[in-house]
Amino acid sequence: MRLPAFIDDLSIEPRVYHEQLREWCRSMRASHPVVFDDESKSWLVFRYEDVVRVQSDYATFSSERSLNRDRRPGPRRDQPSIIELDPPRHRQMRSLLTASFSARTIAEMAPQIEHIVDELLDEVLARKRVDWMDSFANPLPVMVISDMLGMPREKWRQFKAWNDALTSDDEEAEQANKLFTEYFERSIEERRREPRQDILSLLINSEVDGEHLSHDELIGFCFTLFIAGNITTTNILGNAFLCFDAHPETFQRLRGQPELVPSAVEEILRYMPPFRAGPNDLVLGRVAKRDVEIGGEQIQAGEYVQINRLSANFDEQIFPNPEHFDIERNPNRHQSFGHGIHFCIGAPLARLETKIALTKLAQRIKAIHIAEDELPEQVRNSLLFGMKRLFVELS
Numbered sequence: 001m002r003l004p005a006f007i008d009d010l011s012i013e014p015r016v017y018h019e020q021l022r023e024w025c026r027s028m029r030a031s032h033p034v035v036f037d038d039e040s041k042s043w044l045v046f047r048y049e050d051v052v053r054v055q056s057d058y059a060t061f062s063s064e065r066s067l068n069r070d071r072r073p074g075p076r077r078d079q080p081s082i083i084e085l086d087p088p089r090h091r092q093m094r095s096l097l098t099a100s101f102s103a104r105t106i107a108e109m110a111p112q113i114e115h116i117v118d119e120l121l122d123e124v125l126a127r128k129r130v131d132w133m134d135s136f137a138n139p140l141p142v143m144v145i146s147d148m149l150g151m152p153r154e155k156w157r158q159f160k161a162w163n164d165a166l167t168s169d170d171e172e173a174e175q176a177n178k179l180f181t182e183y184f185e186r187s188i189e190e191r192r193r194e195p196r197q198d199i200l201s202l203l204i205n206s207e208v209d210g211e212h213l214s215h216d217e218l219i220g221f222c223f224t225l226f227i228a229g230n231i232t233t234t235n236i237l238g239n240a241f242l243c244f245d246a247h248p249e250t251f252q253r254l255r256g257q258p259e260l261v262p263s264a265v266e267e268i269l270r271y272m273p274p275f276r277a278g279p280n281d282l283v284l285g286r287v288a289k290r291d292v293e294i295g296g297e298q299i300q301a302g303e304y305v306q307i308n309r310l311s312a313n314f315d316e317q318i319f320p321n322p323e324h325f326d327i328e329r330n331p332n333r334h335q336s337f338g339h340g341i342h343f344c345i346g347a348p349l350a351r352l353e354t355k356i357a358l359t360k361l362a363q364r365i366k367a368i369h370i371a372e373d374e375l376p377e378q379v380r381n382s383l384l385f386g387m388k389r390l391f392v393e394l395s
């Protein structure tokens with residue numbers, strides 16, 4: 001099978017693109033729920049139950065993709081990150097982070113996040129018409145993850161620029177990788193001399209089987225947390241506006257019933273997850289460790305399997321009336337944070353940031369409109385679905 005041409009055309013208006021993506025996923029679930037893509041030479045999995053199975057059965061579907069195939073975009077590292085590990089190493093590395101990302105620790109960050117949100121919104125509201133990405137959705141998650149890692153939040157533009165370059169073409173990515181690595185190395189040295197109350201100090205002092213993390217493992221953690229901690233959340237903060245613009249009545253309901261914000265956040269995650277759809281997902285897929293049958297197709301050991309989370313989120317076997325954007329949907333077991341042992345460790349943080357942002361928006365803004373004379377632009381990233389520019393008018 002070959003993918004439809006529109007998939008790689010990131011210049012398509014994002015709302016039109018997303019509609020085409022949903023329609024394509026719907027037809028694939030019906031006709032080819034598991035199919036081999038000749039171009040990426042990997043299997044694509046579209047149905048909810050199969051997506052869950054691939055993530056649950058980690059003994060068969062390994063996350064050690066960087067070790068099995070040299071396909072990971074961006075600069076290569078000698079040590080795989082937590083997201084590319086299988087047990088038992090995965091369990092050991094993840095356990096180093098569980099306290100810092102527990103629901104309780106994250107809930108304690110609410111006042112600090114509220115403060116950042118208020119400051120950013122003050123500036124946004126002073127202007128009425130803004131690029132929502134540049135003035136809010138980009139800075140908020142970068143500032144929050146910088147605070148957690150003990151990096152100066154006022155340097156957010158620099159960090160964001162490095163971050164974006166890392167996922168772009170090779171030359172820029174290499175340069176950003178070098179600068180970011182040097183920055184993290186300096187930060188690690190400073191904390192070795194003088195530990196602080198931040199995740200970096202905690203990781204430096206952590207031990208696995210009686211040994212400290214290696215230099216590469218520490219740097220890898222910094223990269224993973226920094227990147228995972230901002231781009232996805234930025235995209236969901238932008239995608240939320242696309243959802244509200246298409247369904248203005250939902251924003252009005254949130255203004256009157258702020259208690260609906262948490263379930264609205266889940267519905268935004270289901271409807272417009274920050275992942276494109278799987279066909280280009282060479283970062284978060286799995287590698288079959290043995291011959292296995294799924295969805296009636298025979299997958300050989302060593303073959304690559306891509307999980308289509310957007311498609312799973314619209315599977316009509318699981319979600320009644322999936323095209324309906326329903327901020328009270330319950331249950332809403334979307335796949336946007338993954339499933340199983342790699343379930344997103346930052347989910348409580350992403351949820352909290354989005355919840356605080358939407359609650360404050362609903363308190364302070366009467367209506368949101370996407371500017372008609374300056375159409376939204378997608379990020380030029382084959383993995384992520386999000387906005388590069390999103391001009392909005394707020395009243």
Ligand code: HEM
Pocket residue numbers: 055063082083084094145224225228229230232233236273274284285335336337338339341342343344345346347349350
């Ligand atoms: C809306 C925002 C977010 C979305 C949609 C998201 C999505 C995901 C998904 C789907 C996975 C599973 C990947 C896999 O199965 O291979 C994952 C893992 C992960 N996420 Fe997130 N994420 C978000 C925010 C965050 C934040 C804020 C952080 C941290 C600061 C974070 C850190 C991580 C880490 C460290 C992992 C790897 C966990 C493991 O391998 O055990 N994420 N995320």
